Amino acid sequence: MNCTKCKTKAVMKLPRHNAAFCKACFNGFVHDQVGKAIKSQKMFSKDERILVAVSGGKDSLALWDILLKLGYKADALYVDLGIGSYSEQSHAKVIRFAETVAAAHGATLHVHTVEQEEGAGIRELAMLVHRPTCSTCGTIKRYQFNRAAIEHHYDVMATGHNLDDEAARLLGNVLHWQEEYLDKQAPSLPASVDGFAKKVKPLYRLTERELAAYAVLNKIDYIVEECPMAKGARTLLYKEVLNRLETESPGTKQTFYWGFLEKQQRRESPSPTMAERDQSALRPCATCGQPTTAEVCSYCKLMARAKTSSLS
Numbered sequence: 001m002n003c004t005k006c007k008t009k010a011v012m013k014l015p016r017h018n019a020a021f022c023k024a025c026f027n028g029f030v031h032d033q034v035g036k037a038i039k040s041q042k043m044f045s046k047d048e049r050i051l052v053a054v055s056g057g058k059d060s061l062a063l064w065d066i067l068l069k070l071g072y073k074a075d076a077l078y079v080d081l082g083i084g085s086y087s088e089q090s091h092a093k094v095i096r097f098a099e100t101v102a103a104a105h106g107a108t109l110h111v112h113t114v115e116q117e118e119g120a121g122i123r124e125l126a127m128l129v130h131r132p133t134c135s136t137c138g139t140i141k142r143y144q145f146n147r148a149a150i151e152h153h154y155d156v157m158a159t160g161h162n163l164d165d166e167a168a169r170l171l172g173n174v175l176h177w178q179e180e181y182l183d184k185q186a187p188s189l190p191a192s193v194d195g196f197a198k199k200v201k202p203l204y205r206l207t208e209r210e211l212a213a214y215a216v217l218n219k220i221d222y223i224v225e226e227c228p229m230a231k232g233a234r235t236l237l238y239k240e241v242l243n244r245l246e247t248e249s250p251g252t253k254q255t256f257y258w259g260f261l262e263k264q265q266r267r268e269s270p271s272p273t274m275a276e277r278d279q280s281a282l283r284p285c286a287t288c289g290q291p292t293t294a295e296v297c298s299y300c301k302l303m304a305r306a307k308t309s310s311l312s
């Protein structure tokens with residue numbers, strides 16, 4: 001099998017593009033896809049400061065790597081969730097990348113440790129507030145990333161969500177007809193004047209498999225295991241189903257998600273998105289000053305409940 005572009009020996013087959021690539025041409029393909037995503041969704045420019053949310057996994061570290069190699073000003077934030085050896089290992093991977101590749105590009109890593117800031121890890125906090133761990137985790141991560149982006153004056157926050165993540169999320173939203181979530185499923189969500197950072201997903205044109213190959217070919221040392229809390233998550237089932245469809249008919253995931261994006265963009269007079277509706281009712285949280293639609297933001301409410309519950 002030879003590279004579709006330069007005819008040397010190929011290392012990676014891409015059925016959905018009916019192509020195969022050698023290492024150099026594959027890296028070029030990955031960089032091109034990210035470049036296209038940034039341009040078509042007006043994500044950011046070379047002058048803007050980007051904060052990448054890194055977890056130690058392949059997607060977020062590959063994203064940081066790609067942005068730096070494409071010449072963007074990209075720093076990163078790692079939130080240590082305090083999930084035993086999973087957090088210890090993922091933290092170590094992030095530090096390693098930060099001290100080698102990122103440092104060579106003059107980029108900075110910020111670290112927030114949930115246990116240090118709130119006195120307990122994510123699992124204990126979830127137990128204290130009687131909520132599922134992943135929903136507690138979501139509230140905390142969203143809050144930490146937004147606060148860091150605003151406090152350190154970043155123009156935009158980037159996450160490593162890939163085509164598989166977005167297609168699985170779309171499938172879940174469609175299966176349950178969650179229209180408000182469908183509105184919010186764009187690869188680029190604008191900032192609000194009231195303090196929500198702009199959020200973008202530059203990897204939405206690349207699959208999980210392609211990103212794993214990129215990480216391996218470029219010797220990015222990442223944590224292979226999934227977060228132990230992800231076990232049994234619905235998204236994993238949706239991903240499995242989509243992978244089966246993709247094997248039978250390559251290109252299904254991209255047709256599904258990109259098709260959705262095209263339809264979304266073509267809507268002549270779009271109704272206000274949930275993000276826009278949210279923004280219209282935003283005000284500063286009475287406790288921490290971060291934007292919220294209520295008197296007190298969901299993060300502060302969660303922490304207050306955790307404190308009351310640990311005292312009782």
Ligand code: Q46
Nearest residue numbers: 133134137138227229230
């Ligand atoms: S990190 Fe957090 Fe995920 Fe782990 S606890 Fe759940 S939400 S599974 S992306």
Ligand code: ZN
Nearest residue numbers: 285288297300
């Ligand atoms: Zn608050």
